[in-house]
Amino acid sequence: MPGPAESETQISVLSFDDLDGWAQDDHAAAFETFRNTCLDMDDPDWQTMCAYATSEPDPKAFFELFFRPVLIEDGTPALFTGYFEPELDGARQRSARFRYPLYAMPPEAKGTDLWYSRRQIVDGGVLEGRGLEIAWVDDPVELFFLQVQGSGRVNLADGDKLRVGYAGANGHTYRSIGMELVRRGTYEPHQVSADVIKNWVRRNPAAGRELLFHNPSYVFFREVSDVPADKGPLGAMNRSVTPMRTIAVDPAHVPLGAPVWIEKDGEDPLRRLMIAQDTGSAIKGAQRADVFFGTGDAAGRAAGRLKDPGRMIVLLPIQRAYAMAPDSPL
Structure with a gap:
């Protein structure tokens, strides 16, 4: 059950009339995504619904019968x-071409809170x-961003395809290399995207390699090629995620499997019911979400451009909602 992670957390129960655009959404699409993981939720609050x-x-x-919208704020803007x-x-x-490895999780790393850093793994050869x-890939920059995403597909030289998913990490805190470029004055915040970062690293090979080491977090993978090609990659609930209906959240605030109403502002406003089916090492806070865009370059470009404010409202079972905010009117 999500609870106040810090003393300043504010919890308010809203009505569906408070959700901008609620009546216009495709609730059936959200419902299908919700059912994909709902039966995996063991909490009694969820089992009946x-x-x-x-x-x-x-x-x-x-959704209107079983849930109430709950706004959870921890003092950090959405x-x-x-x-x-x-x-x-x-x-x-x-x-000679494919020389950058995707590693499986070392057994000894599973039992530790903090293992070797990215630099020690890449330069120190501790896994060789x-x-x-x-598998081995041909581009260390794409490999770095594969680790940021947590899952992906590898088109093998023999024509086969290999799908990999998140297996664990080395325990080091994720540090954004985009934010580091902003801190150095290389770019303004609004200029930074995945493509911009990739191009900078490739134009500056030595400095770019060092920039990647700024992020000590290192992700390990597992093969998940049994997932059908027409389905999305596996999320944190070990089920396929759905483009533009799945979000990654901070499970300290939002229970995995919960519906979440998104009011994303910015250049292309988005009002949509999403399902919290994934997590991410950089996704921390009650008002923080990562929207899944799909597979391939076009999805990557769209995902890389998204960096917008707004608010997110979690739909929780009625009893749980009012237990979290007992002063809210029934």
Whole structure:
């Protein structure tokens, strides 16, 4: 159950009339995404409604009957960013072209809070010769961003495709290399995107390599090629995520599987019911969400441009909502 992570957390129960654009959304699309993971939720607060969701109720009425919108604020302004499933070129065996490894999770790293840093793993060779390589790719910059996204596809040289998902990390705090470029004065905040960062790293090979080490976090992968090609990658709930209906959240504030109403402002406002089916090392806070855009370059460009304010409202079971904010009117 999400609760006040810090003393300044404010919780307010709203009505559906308070949600800008609620009546105009495609509730059926959100409902289908919700059902994809709802039955995996073990909490008794969710079990009754998840069972009822299998009886084909009217989607909009379903959400309005079982839930109440809850605004959770922790003093940090809302921020929406995007993520996607990248596609890389690679091979099962190392070669002159494919020489950058995707590693499986080392067994000893699973039991520690803090393992070797990115620099120690890449430059120190601590994983070499252990048979942990899942595949080899040809671009260290794309590999870095694959780790940021947490999942992706590798187009193998023999024509096959390999899908990988998040298996764990080394425990180091994620540090944004985009923010580091802003701190150095290389770019203004509004200029930074994934493509801008990639191009800068490639134009400045030595300095770019050092910039990647600014982020000590390192992600390990697992092969998930049994996921059908027409489905999205596996999220934190071990189910396929859905483009433009799945968000990554901070589970300290938002329970995984919960519907979340998004009011994203900016150049292209978005009013939509999303489902919290994923997490991310950079997604921290009650008003922080990462929108899943899909697979491939076009999705990557769209996701990379998203960095907007707004607000997000979690839909929680009625009893839980009022238990969190007992002073709210019934």
